[in-house]
Amino acid sequence: MSQVKAIIGLANPGTEYEATRHNAGAWLLEALARDSGTELRPDKKFLGRYARIRLGDQDLHLLEPTTFMNRSGGAVAALVQFFKLAPGELLVAHDELDLPPGTARYKTGGGHGGHNGLRDIIRALGNDKSFHRLRIGIGHPGDARLVTNYVLGRPGKADRTAIDAAIDECLATLPQAVAGDWTRAMQRLHSFSA
Secondary structure (H helix, E strand, O other): OOOOOOEEOOOOOOOOOOHHHHHHHHHHHHHHHOOOOOOOOOEEEOOOEEEEEEOOOEEEEEEEOOOOOEEEEHHHHHHHHHHHHHHEEEEEEEEEEEOOOOOOOOOOOOOOOOOOHHHHHHHHHOOOOEEEEEEEEEOOOHHHHHOOOOOOOOHHHHHHHHHHHHHHHHHHHHHHOOOOOOHHHHHHHOOOOO
């Protein structure tokens, strides 16, 4: 598997969505930027908030699209084209209904699983699904009809604490992941549960 050159954290823009489950990918990205001593700044050419950091001995682009979730692909395509990145050099962090809060998993390739942000990114990359994903568990409401309100709702205190603990564990494994040592990164992250 290739080395990661960019991490994209998915979110919906605006203060009304900041604390909602659907923004878990952005929570990770913001924590990574903070830990690296920088912050994401608005960048019109990438349709989002952007920063460049060094993690281990890797230079990384960080991007949080400020389009709505279902239009994330435009921001990702702009970043990919500007820096001439291959889809396999991307790691997309996003909320994951199929994992409980307090867990997270790496995955490479695959479909969108009904996630509108992933769906739009796959479309924008010419149907190339080979990018890496960092799936941050938010749990499932138990009924498909409740999903929209659930992902756009705020997690309770216990769930948010568990999600934050999983994000901390993600941050601890990112140096191995971005360096291409997916086995070590996965072994640690996939055995963690808050």
